[in-house]
Amino acid sequence: MLKTNQNYKLLNTSYLFPEIKRKVALFSSEFPNITLFNLGEGDTTQPLASSVSKSMIKKIEDMSSDKAYMGYSDPLGLATLKSQIASNYNNSYAKNFDLSEIFISDGAKTDLFNIQAIFQSGMKVALQNPSYPAYIDSFVINGNANDLVYLVGNAENKFVPSLPTQRVDLMYLCFPNNPTGASASYVQLKQFVDYALKKRTLIIYDSVYSWFIEDPRYPRSIYEIPGADECAIEIQSLSKIASFPSLRLGWTIIPQKLLAGSFKRREINNIWKRRQQTAFNGASIVSQAGAISALSDKGLKECDKNIKYYLKNTKLIKNCCEKIGLECFGGTNSPYVWCKTPNKMTSWEFFDFLLKEANTICAPGVGFGSLGEGFFRLSGFAKNKEVLNATQHITKAFLLLK
Amino acid sequence: MLKTNQNYKLLNTSYLFPEIKRKVALFSSEFPNITLFNLGEGDTTQPLASSVSKSMIKKIEDMSSDKAYMGYSDPLGLATLKSQIASNYNNSYAKNFDLSEIFISDGAKTDLFNIQAIFQSGMKVALQNPSYPAYIDSFVINGNANDLVYLVGNAENKFVPSLPTQRVDLMYLCFPNNPTGASASYVQLKQFVDYALKKRTLIIYDSVYSWFIEDPRYPRSIYEIPGADECAIEIQSLSKIASFPSLRLGWTIIPQKLLAGSFKRREINNIWKRRQQTAFNGASIVSQAGAISALSDKGLKECDKNIKYYLKNTKLIKNCCEKIGLECFGGTNSPYVWCKTPNKMTSWEFFDFLLKEANTICAPGVGFGSLGEGFFRLSGFAKNKEVLNATQHITKAFLLLK
Numbered sequence: 001m002l003k004t005n006q007n008y009k010l011l012n013t014s015y016l017f018p019e020i021k022r023k024v025a026l027f028s029s030e031f032p033n034i035t036l037f038n039l040g041e042g043d044t045t046q047p048l049a050s051s052v053s054k055s056m057i058k059k060i061e062d063m064s065s066d067k068a069y070m071g072y073s074d075p076l077g078l079a080t081l082k083s084q085i086a087s088n089y090n091n092s093y094a095k096n097f098d099l100s101e102i103f104i105s106d107g108a109k110t111d112l113f114n115i116q117a118i119f120q121s122g123m124k125v126a127l128q129n130p131s132y133p134a135y136i137d138s139f140v141i142n143g144n145a146n147d148l149v150y151l152v153g154n155a156e157n158k159f160v161p162s163l164p165t166q167r168v169d170l171m172y173l174c175f176p177n178n179p180t181g182a183s184a185s186y187v188q189l190k191q192f193v194d195y196a197l198k199k200r201t202l203i204i205y206d207s208v209y210s211w212f213i214e215d216p217r218y219p220r221s222i223y224e225i226p227g228a229d230e231c232a233i234e235i236q237s238l239s240k241i242a243s244f245p246s247l248r249l250g251w252t253i254i255p256q257k258l259l260a261g262s263f264k265r266r267e268i269n270n271i272w273k274r275r276q277q278t279a280f281n282g283a284s285i286v287s288q289a290g291a292i293s294a295l296s297d298k299g300l301k302e303c304d305k306n307i308k309y310y311l312k313n314t315k316l317i318k319n320c321c322e323k324i325g326l327e328c329f330g331g332t333n334s335p336y337v338w339c340k341t342p343n344k345m346t347s348w349e350f351f352d353f354l355l356k357e358a359n360t361i362c363a364p365g366v367g368f369g370s371l372g373e374g375f376f377r378l379s380g381f382a383k384n385k386e387v388l389n390a391t392q393h394i395t396k397a398f399l400l401l402k
Numbered sequence: 403m404l405k406t407n408q409n410y411k412l413l414n415t416s417y418l419f420p421e422i423k424r425k426v427a428l429f430s431s432e433f434p435n436i437t438l439f440n441l442g443e444g445d446t447t448q449p450l451a452s453s454v455s456k457s458m459i460k461k462i463e464d465m466s467s468d469k470a471y472m473g474y475s476d477p478l479g480l481a482t483l484k485s486q487i488a489s490n491y492n493n494s495y496a497k498n499f500d501l502s503e504i505f506i507s508d509g510a511k512t513d514l515f516n517i518q519a520i521f522q523s524g525m526k527v528a529l530q531n532p533s534y535p536a537y538i539d540s541f542v543i544n545g546n547a548n549d550l551v552y553l554v555g556n557a558e559n560k561f562v563p564s565l566p567t568q569r570v571d572l573m574y575l576c577f578p579n580n581p582t583g584a585s586a587s588y589v590q591l592k593q594f595v596d597y598a599l600k601k602r603t604l605i606i607y608d609s610v611y612s613w614f615i616e617d618p619r620y621p622r623s624i625y626e627i628p629g630a631d632e633c634a635i636e637i638q639s640l641s642k643i644a645s646f647p648s649l650r651l652g653w654t655i656i657p658q659k660l661l662a663g664s665f666k667r668r669e670i671n672n673i674w675k676r677r678q679q680t681a682f683n684g685a686s687i688v689s690q691a692g693a694i695s696a697l698s699d700k701g702l703k704e705c706d707k708n709i710k711y712y713l714k715n716t717k718l719i720k721n722c723c724e725k726i727g728l729e730c731f732g733g734t735n736s737p738y739v740w741c742k743t744p745n746k747m748t749s750w751e752f753f754d755f756l757l758k759e760a761n762t763i764c765a766p767g768v769g770f771g772s773l774g775e776g777f778f779r780l781s782g783f784a785k786n787k788e789v790l791n792a793t794q795h796i797t798k799a800f801l802l803l804k
Contacts, residue, residue: 001571001663001664002521002522002525002571002572002602002603002604002662002663002664002665003521003522003663003664004520004521004522004664004665004669004673005519005520005521005522005523006522008520008676011676015679030410041473041607043472043473043474043554044473045471046420046468047466047467047468047471047726048462048466048468048471049463052463052468053462053463056462056688056705057462057463060450060458060459060462060688061459062454063449063450063455063645063649064449064455065448066449067448067628068708069447069448069449069645070648070649071443071445071446071447071645071783072445072647072648073647073648073650086501095652097557106508106650106683106686107683109681109682109683110681110682110683113680113681116683117407117519118406118407118410119404119405119406119407120404120405120407121406121407122408123404134658135679137680138680138681141677141680151536169403169404170404177794199403200404202404210443229612243465243471243473245473245474245475245683246465246472246473246475246684246687247465247687247688248473248508248685248686260404261403261404261405262403262404262405262406263404263406267406271410272407274410275410276679277417278515278539278543279511279512279516279540279543280513280542280649281508281511282511282616282648282650283686284508284648284649284650284685284686284689285648285649285650286462286685286686286688286689295580329576335550365555367521367611381473388553
């Protein structure tokens, strides 16, 4: 009999961002003349770099000509793009990745979800709490949420958790972290890698915010840690650096040397390859053409202006929050500022307060996990003018709290 | 313990198209000076229509400007594109689909695979034999291949199978069919719909070749059959009509009225929506912009020239094959000609013969399922000149067989 995959029944119906949207729509319908400042979303606002859009337009022109047109491209990605990515890693981190270890994706979200399905469900999975809410949903749907191990992030450890006290099969790590903005140092990340190597745990490393790291004390890739290519898959995206959220382009690195659980070397790489050839037909070739440009020396320089822009906003937000006496985390090497709510408000109480009194949208911490309760996240992705307006309004609103 | 999803161990290692590629590479390394004619692939060769590429370039220009840039777009697709699709269906087939029933995808292949995962595995699945080989792999990986029911296609029924004699949970149907080129008439398709309604079977209807239907006796969408919106999901793509294989754009229709297995109305639609919001972030917005153009009246007219071009090629191929005395199927309302091999050759024997003697690449029938043995597929997607050359060479090669 055709029945629902039972895992879907275990999903919570509400989801952080739709709930924020609902509350904002309600407020706007009540006060249609009030302009709101959106520091709630992690969504880019800077346009495409000109070298990137030029390459994409060139690709479309080629595809419109009889001579240069091409039909299906390799589901695993264009060799030129994979070479560009491999050489960026190999030059920066003295690695020796070859093209078979790089899989071009249509963004990090898809692979963070799909990678679980190549393993038997019922895995013991560790994840940071608080963390990106789509992780939990992906564990629930893939049947891996029965035995979750939370890696506790709190003010004391500055949201870089300790190792799990028990063995886990799979560990999702995200640094710089969403939502807390925490970065892991070399020493801290090495502890996770050493744990994984010892326990044959597979690390899924979400490094989509690594572009924001300015301080050389923090690794930008897990592969900067010796041994990581034997225990970690890294998932990366062009969304933040190249303004690609709606263009959909990322990549996943599955080293041939990977050893985890009962797997021999090469096996995980081979299974993922077969999965992608069967269930995927590649990222848009126009996005891939843009990515080749974005990842060149010239493109990276151009795109880095976006990062600098967002970091400047984030600094403004952090300064504002500290000035009004909030306990703040993140805000450097990250586009996110993570603050404790004042007066012991819950996350959603503070959301309502900020919306009403500062006309500013934040992301309530509890939406990122139980340990996010009593915190909220502000993002530096908005336009600079919006950030300036928001900080002025926030400062004024806090006078009400005195 | 981290273990492989056992289903992956059940996959065959060889896959039709890689195997063809391997054999062709071997031949070319032995005879580097021989030009080969590729009638083996279902891959488009006509460039993008100019109205389509104009819209895509315009979208990139917008994304490069501070004012018109946008970050994340709806994972379920742009409303404008969904409206365009809904109105095409509603105008052509007197349906009343609303936007919630249309899910924009990055092409048919992904959804044909992923849709199975919202159901409990271990379903009884029916599929045509011969059929598109990725179906079987998708059943194996999703744990639905233990109890396959083959819908027999053969010369007697002109590759439009009879109904299954037992109840099945899920039925994959593809008309015009790949590889046989067979189209189902209204009466034939109605039999499948009536069966599904009676048995609460879910039909997954792969209509990606419907653009080739010229004869009004054949339905272009399963929704032309009364009741189909209560038992069928239709999966469609712009690859063939708009030359989009590497641009990745398709859609899946999941009617709210759908009733199947133990599901109530709206349920399947809701679960898929939640799945896509969690595991997908939308098709590239540039491809979506191109799709809006391609599906407008003007765009459809322009793109239809591609279809006419491929159909003209297919006719040439069919005429050639019939002239040399082969038993042929398909070749009208379809880009594929499906022929019986001469002299009782196996599919791969004939492949080798055609490669060596006519320097032409075909797709061996057995690669599409056991019942494809003794057949081969030729495709009209190549350039016209290549098709003309191939048919001349095939005709000459057949003199050797007399």
